[in-house]
Amino acid sequence: MLTIADRTFTSRLFGGTGKFASAQVMKDALEASGSEMVTVALRRVDLQNPEDDIMSMLNREKYLFLPNTSGARDADEAVRLARLARASGGGNWLKLEVTPDPRTLLPDPVETLQAAERLVKEDFIVLPYINADPILALRLQDVGVAAVMPLGSPIGTNQGILTLAQVEIIIEQARVPVVVDAGLGAPSHAAQAMELGADAVLVNTAIAVAADPVAMARAFALGVEAGRMAYKAGLGRRLSRAEPSSPEIGLEFLHS
């Protein structure tokens, strides 16, 4: 079981709601993924409209609703969006995204840290989307975030974990759950993140734009499960050279 803040999750695959061909496809894919937490862009939904296409499809009993601040250029905008989400019944959980470059959508570390500090003080449960920067991850943990969400590669690129070495350090040092987010393009990428010891992954584009999003959601769920199982089973370490499986170590000289 994975615990973030005061909630436990059976599934370690978190979902998204963007880029789907229809709200129905989104709903079916989320169900197939087994996800228990889904993120929703505040810019995309009208929280106060019960007929909103996305919100009306999401069963809030079944999924923990994780609003995100996608589109925010700085800390002020992110904080304002977060407050609006809470005031409109969006709850306390927040995926903090501060992405001033609309082209790469890479997160701004300075503004993200500032916003996180302010939002934690206002009792939000903050899950910041960050570049895979171990020091930033530590600084965010120091201000009280509930998890960190380092990117594998830029959003929507399906390139997998290009930030491998950094993600490994983040995981090794983490005092809160690490959720690898963005860029996971195939179930094998998700499995790889879980094998490294990530606590969960968040996948949106690769599922939403697959030819069969429902089947792809299921494939990702299996990838996550396999990766987690392998991590718990204890993977052999990687070596840069061959090593005999029955080594003759040659320590006969030691006194007994």
Next chain:
Amino acid sequence: MFEIPSFQDLQKYFVDCGPHEVNRTLESEHPGITGLAALLSPAAAEQLPALAARSAEISSLRFGNIIQIYAPLYLSNYCVNRCAYCGFSADNKISRRVLTLAEAEKEALILHERDIQHILLVSGEAPARLGVDYLVELVRRLRDKFASITIEIQPLETEEYRRLFAAGITGVAVYQETYDRTTYDEVHLSGGKRDFIYRLQVPAKAAAAGMREVGIGALLGLADWRLEGLALGLHLAWLRRHYWQTALTVSFPRLCYAEGGFKARVDISEHNLSQLIFALRIFDHDVGLLLSTREDARYRNGMIGLGPTRYSAGSSTVPGGYADPELEGEQFSVGDRRTVKQVCLDIRGQGFDPVRKDWDAVFQKPEDGCRMTDDGYG
């Protein structure tokens, strides 16, 4: 300052564009300006299906299986410029009108009832009749009802754009019409718009003011479309380098019939237009591409998913035309007269989601007297 080479110089990019260059570009992640020339070249026209496939693949990954929906709201057809191709040209004998704020609000409410959440405010260029004060007041009345409000009006200075941004306007579209200096001088007969260099700097001024989105475009039918495409690519790349926080869009208006009877100087076929759209998508994966109701329903339905990311719907191009569909005095003849609902149904029918809302007024820091306080809802 952005400068554009002459069309004669731009032509040199096409000298070595054969099938080999086209294939190499199609396999490249970052085609660059020489790759864009290859994609716009006659050799690439022979490979249009391959261009379409690559453009569709990039669009799907970057934007998803969606089309954003918007509608224009024409505020005024007064114009001080004489432009040979435009229905609003100062010497055309059309019925002229600038909507009162109340009339403009009424038009906007009709769009709101049709579930349009992104509106583009459009006017001819007549600052004395419709200026910044008018827009600030109109936006104050509308901002709570729409996810985003953008403008396509006369060029303004950075300070004026800054004021409009603070009021709640998020984006500016300003089209060069043609990047060919010679043609530009020939079709812009009088008025401030005659100044080619001045107009070329306007997108940068809007970006410098903090606008979230800046749209550029060329009116297709005035000059060689391949060279216009290359110029658009250069302009995009320059804006990206200098204003990295601004999202960019490109429009592809083909000359339609308009009052004045201007005949297109060059023919742009649907094949040509499609090649231009695919080429720019492959060149710039992140640019928003607009396809308006100038094009007919058949073409727009066919292009869903292949590159364009934003469609206007249910458009009227005459001030007051939503309240009174019989009005005359439109900027150009609309090619797709389907309702918003029908456009959305057709998009769904193609397996894409017609997205009505993809922004929120709350991103803008509200001015005094607006609905928000700094602590949330006021």
